Amino acid sequence: MKKSDCAPRLLATLFQFLLLICSASADEPLSADAILDRPPSFRVESVRVRYSHFEQMGIGYQSQAGPARGPGSESLTVEQPQLEIVAKQGKRTTHRLWIPLDVVTAASPDAVDRLHGVDTISHASRINEGGSVDLTTQYRADRETSLFLRGNYHMEEQFRSWALGAGMARSLAEDNAVVVASVYQVYDWFDSFLTNGLRVGHASRSTSNGNLGLTQLLSPTTVAHVNYGVTLQVGELGNTWNSVPLLEGGRSQEHLPTLRHRHAFVARLAQWLPWQGALKAFYRFYLDDWGILAHTWESELYQRMGPRAYLRLNYRFHQQTGADFFTTLSQTSAGLQTADSDLAPLSAHTFGIMTAIDFPLKHIAGHLDIGLERYLRSNGLHASIVSCSLGLRF
Amino acid sequence: MFARLAILTLLADGCGVRPAPVPTPLERPLPRVALQALDGRLQPLPELLGGRAALVSLWAPWCESCVAELPSLMRLAERAKANGGAVVSVAVGESTRPVAEFLAAQGAARTAIYQFVDERFRFADALGEKRVPTTLVVDRRGRVVFAGAALDERALAALRTVLQ
Amino acid sequence: MRWLCVLLGLLSGCAIVPQNRRARLADPIMSFDSDALETYRKSKFYSSREGAAGGDGTPAGGGCSCQ
Numbered sequence: 001m002k003k004s005d006c007a008p009r010l011l012a013t014l015f016q017f018l019l020l021i022c023s024a025s026a027d028e029p030l031s032a033d034a035i036l037d038r039p040p041s042f043r044v045e046s047v048r049v050r051y052s053h054f055e056q057m058g059i060g061y062q063s064q065a066g067p068a069r070g071p072g073s074e075s076l077t078v079e080q081p082q083l084e085i086v087a088k089q090g091k092r093t094t095h096r097l098w099i100p101l102d103v104v105t106a107a108s109p110d111a112v113d114r115l116h117g118v119d120t121i122s123h124a125s126r127i128n129e130g131g132s133v134d135l136t137t138q139y140r141a142d143r144e145t146s147l148f149l150r151g152n153y154h155m156e157e158q159f160r161s162w163a164l165g166a167g168m169a170r171s172l173a174e175d176n177a178v179v180v181a182s183v184y185q186v187y188d189w190f191d192s193f194l195t196n197g198l199r200v201g202h203a204s205r206s207t208s209n210g211n212l213g214l215t216q217l218l219s220p221t222t223v224a225h226v227n228y229g230v231t232l233q234v235g236e237l238g239n240t241w242n243s244v245p246l247l248e249g250g251r252s253q254e255h256l257p258t259l260r261h262r263h264a265f266v267a268r269l270a271q272w273l274p275w276q277g278a279l280k281a282f283y284r285f286y287l288d289d290w291g292i293l294a295h296t297w298e299s300e301l302y303q304r305m306g307p308r309a310y311l312r313l314n315y316r317f318h319q320q321t322g323a324d325f326f327t328t329l330s331q332t333s334a335g336l337q338t339a340d341s342d343l344a345p346l347s348a349h350t351f352g353i354m355t356a357i358d359f360p361l362k363h364i365a366g367h368l369d370i371g372l373e374r375y376l377r378s379n380g381l382h383a384s385i386v387s388c389s390l391g392l393r394f
Numbered sequence: 395m396f397a398r399l400a401i402l403t404l405l406a407d408g409c410g411v412r413p414a415p416v417p418t419p420l421e422r423p424l425p426r427v428a429l430q431a432l433d434g435r436l437q438p439l440p441e442l443l444g445g446r447a448a449l450v451s452l453w454a455p456w457c458e459s460c461v462a463e464l465p466s467l468m469r470l471a472e473r474a475k476a477n478g479g480a481v482v483s484v485a486v487g488e489s490t491r492p493v494a495e496f497l498a499a500q501g502a503a504r505t506a507i508y509q510f511v512d513e514r515f516r517f518a519d520a521l522g523e524k525r526v527p528t529t530l531v532v533d534r535r536g537r538v539v540f541a542g543a544a545l546d547e548r549a550l551a552a553l554r555t556v557l558q
Numbered sequence: 559m560r561w562l563c564v565l566l567g568l569l570s571g572c573a574i575v576p577q578n579r580r581a582r583l584a585d586p587i588m589s590f591d592s593d594a595l596e597t598y599r600k601s602k603f604y605s606s607r608e609g610a611a612g613g614d615g616t617p618a619g620g621g622c623s624c625q
Binding site: 028029030034036360 | 462463465466469470473474476477492499545546547550553554557
């Protein structure tokens, strides 16, 4: 064969081959290529944004925004936007990117600057912006087992935090139970201040956390969840500008232990109600080695208002003993002491209402909700919260 | 977050990553349990098929991967019909009206798929199938020759075989 | 811890719910923490106001934002 004949023959063979492929797929109407959707290798599954606004009024003895030996203002406002994007990579891997922001104006750190004429807490005392970038990747290893990794970086004006977590979920008993175990490590690094606003270098703390949880289906309409979490904290464990009123006048620095063991046990139950509703009950027992013992009860009542909307009413009651070294008037500036109202013996009620609507768009499932909450704490603090959310599922 | 992961695992399991079911020739006869069509009439599946080979999908509107395979089933129904077969969809644990409304919202109200409900799970239980989605392939003699999870290449291969 | 193990064992022996009977459980209103952003909002709020908050499922402490 002459070399010049070779090219046309090759082209003809190639054409016949392509024709064969095309005709084969055309002749096979039930082939997988013709019927099945091939999922993209990377797909954004959902995007959700939430915006929350808090208005808090209250007093606490740790705050210098008040009389020298009395409680100071704990008034603050918070604007809290959040963004969450969930994406699927292949069949087994899911990524969740979450970016929460907090914009806080608070009277308590503000007072440090105002009273002492310094600005060492700087801009943070007037408006403190904090934000995190959090990425969780979940990998479905097999039908029963999922593994996940979580990384988080948090930044505020005088505060940095790094966190890393890992865990495993395993389904048992014909998928009627799921056990989740996780560990989490956080390292915080931040500026340290005296109560007069003087910066004294940096402080840090380490937080190590382990959790073991079980979710169990009890019936086609009932599901229960229990979780035990242990947290160990080491380092500077307070806001360093918190003060303690002194009997002799003036204010002392807050002195907290540099170690804290915390244990929390949670039990939850969700029950479907025959009138298209659901009741959820929550109980939490907490104990730590600072002397705080707490019980928290919460219930949520859901009522569907048609297939696409529902209403939620919620109530929460929290009761805790105070830290062993809590005081509102200290006799000495030495030794462990705090006047932080969060560490006082207290009880708190939260009342809330929320309504949500799911709306279908073309190939997108939309979700919109808005909720109001009122928080009342027994030691002179109350807050109002409004929060709304928009979610799109693709 | 962890509780959320757990409950998602519980619910998604039947719809997510499952081991490849072995397409064994089960040779089980289709149960003669009457299924309810969306217009309310009752009909046993063997009578409906009348000697045709079919792919039967057990599904539920709350199962995400069931809903995700709906467009594939619609394509398959058109082509199977042209080749003398049928695609039957059975919504388990559901009544007719919500399923009709759901399919209408999905743009799947008028298709070549035979739509039924199995409100009391009689059909699913008679087959011994406890999961959704479940995909069955039935030969011309009304025997179940393949049982798997979501619609996949193996189910299509089994359907091609019984249509030949 | 021993009691937790016993509890887990007892609970996992409960009635089996077939996967196709989980329609009610799949309703979003039955989900625990169905909205992680709201869970964070609550968690942050309480952990900044109650010394006993945190430690359940996620670490207590970490990140101030001075609330």
